[in-house]
Amino acid sequence: MSVVVFTDLDGTLLDHETYDHGPARPALDRLKRHGIPLVLASSKTAAEIAPLHVQLQLGEAPAIVENGAGLWRPGDAGAGRDAYDRLRAALDTLPEALRIHFRGFGDMGPDQIAQVTGLPTEAAAQAADRAQSEPGLWTGSDQARATFIDALTEHGITARQGGRFLTLSFGGTKADRMAEIARAHGATTTIALGDAPNDTEMLERADHGVIVANPHGAGLPELAGERAGRIRRTALPGPAGWNATMNEILDELDYGDDSHG
Template identity: 60%
Template sequence: MPGIALIVFTDLDGTLLDHDSYSHAAAAPALRQLRDKGVPVVLASSKTAAEIAPLRAELGFSHVPAIVENGAGVLAPGAGADGGDADYARLRRILATLPAELRAGFQGFGDWGPEGIARETGLSPQSAALAARRSFSEPGLWSGAADARQAFLDALAAHGVRAREGGRFLTLSFGGTKAAQMGAIAARYGNPFIVALGDAPNDTEMLERADLGIVVANPHRAPLPDMAGEDAGHIRRTTEPGPSGWNRAMLDVIVERGI
């Protein structure tokens, strides 16, 4: 897409959204300028399409793709909350083929249902129902014997299923990361200057691969360790947390890039 000079990829919880209130109000000035100047803002989160689609519309970026389920899939521009669940159904079928002793050690969102998801995550019943509408990946918990865990992962790998450790959950998918999806989406826009913002370990690869990575302060978690490119200025850190820090950082970028 000619004429795009900048593209922004952003994590949500604790980054664009306030850790406690989930509000993005503090980032409104920068978001408004980015919309007005035609800069695509790509939401990149562990959330499902059902969770992200209404937020993307609220922010005014429904015409921009979004990275969902921690990079396991992409929500196409203009697509609604239901993007199909063929990958998820296949993943659940693979789980069902595992030896009973291995399958019994893992409980995922598909086993819990909305009520169990709310119990395990602290989400409201409404939010848990949206989190249950999965298309690409299965988060869950391993409660089996420690020495059986690797056998479980190896059995999944034989079917092409990968496992990634998050803050709490072990997430199963057929691959895909925020960073890989970021590269593919940026290419569709002609590879403009990439800014990525995040606050958590699963954002690290995306932040380091961007032309400019911005670590948004989150006082509710330990700071990310020093990152590749930080000394050279390719990685910055905000002092203000969440959407306030996001707003200040992006207003600075808009001025610096002459957008």
Template identity: 55%
Template sequence: MRLIVFTDLDGTLLDHGDYSYSAAMPALQALQAQEIPLILASSKTAAEIAPLHAELGLGDWPIIVENGAQRVTPGANMHDRSAYERLRRVLFELPTELRASYRGFGDMTDQEVAEITGLPPEGARLARLRNFTEPGVWSGDEAGLTAFLAALDTRGVAARRGGRFLTLSFGGTKAQQMAGIMVDLGRDTAIALGDAPNDTEMLETADYGVIIRNDHGQGIPALPGETTGTIIRSEAPGPAGWNACVLTLLDRLGYSKRADRHG
């Protein structure tokens, strides 16, 4: 077994309130000791994730960015915005009446993004450094939205509706990126952790999924894997739950015994 771990960030590895991962340190250290790759997978941009990736000492392990639109390797093509620029061109080429009700991050200032997301100014600046996707707000009616999405679809642009934003991209999901990374790194068994509905596909794709308790959002409904034991739920929220479940799975899969033998 060659294990790999994929994790969402906010509300999962990072605490909902202070964004700390300190409660997960025992499990993080266990993964490092066993040389098990930890892959960060988030809706955040590469610019937003890179400082945390470096702080965690994850080396050149890839990052799944912008909700699975792509995977990037730190230092390699981290600032290539060609796909994002192509996406923006598609938007501008639409008839004005179709796109008039859509306002993306590229149409906003850092301050406007800070106000709409609750991010601090620097966080908003990094959130606007997009490489692959365009989150935005739709202010029109449903009929207009249907026409807007249909026009985008004919141009190869997909749209995903979240709680707050309508996000445009040329496709890609966390689960698809997981599969590619496992091939690239020669790994055959995956653990995935997440706390929100947009993590569901990732959790169900992994060999072992962990639903982290979410006390601040809608959370994840019951999944089929919970009846077979391939998906478990944490008792504690955030990094405390992350820590307990990762250590439990490492023990179940025999990694604790390996550590004992090499201690």
């Protein structure tokens, strides 16, 4: 059996408020002992992912960045900003009545990003270093949001709702990248964990999907994979739920380990 694990970060592997992954450490260590690759799948940028990748000691595993709009591998110098610049230019063509309700990271700058995310200023600057996508806060009505997204579709731009931000890009999803990485690794079994709507496709496509409880978000409705038995939900939120359920799945897959307590 060849297993690859894919995980969202904020509200999933990382605590929603503190960004701490400490409670997940036992299961993380267990994956490492068994040589199971852990692929981070996030709306975060390559600049944000790189130091976390080192901190988690993920070796040569790639990472899905900017909500699936790109891939990052250890040692990558980073992508150019052409796609991001085109996206920002498309936003500026929208009617002011729509544009005013979307405040993207490019509108905020590092100081305001730090305020809305709770990140330290240095980390907020990394979040602002975007190449392919634009997260932002939507403050208008649901109807105006639908009109906003329709208008962007004419520019080839898609929108994905995460636990906190509406993220815009020219396409590519976490699920698309998961399939690409799984093929490259010859994976026979995929495990995916997430907490927000932008994780849905990844969760549905995995052999084992885990919806991590996040009391700070709207949550996910029942998914088809739950009815089929492929997707389960954690009882505990964030990294504590991540840890408990990952260990549960590893037990089921016969990766015996009596040290995960």
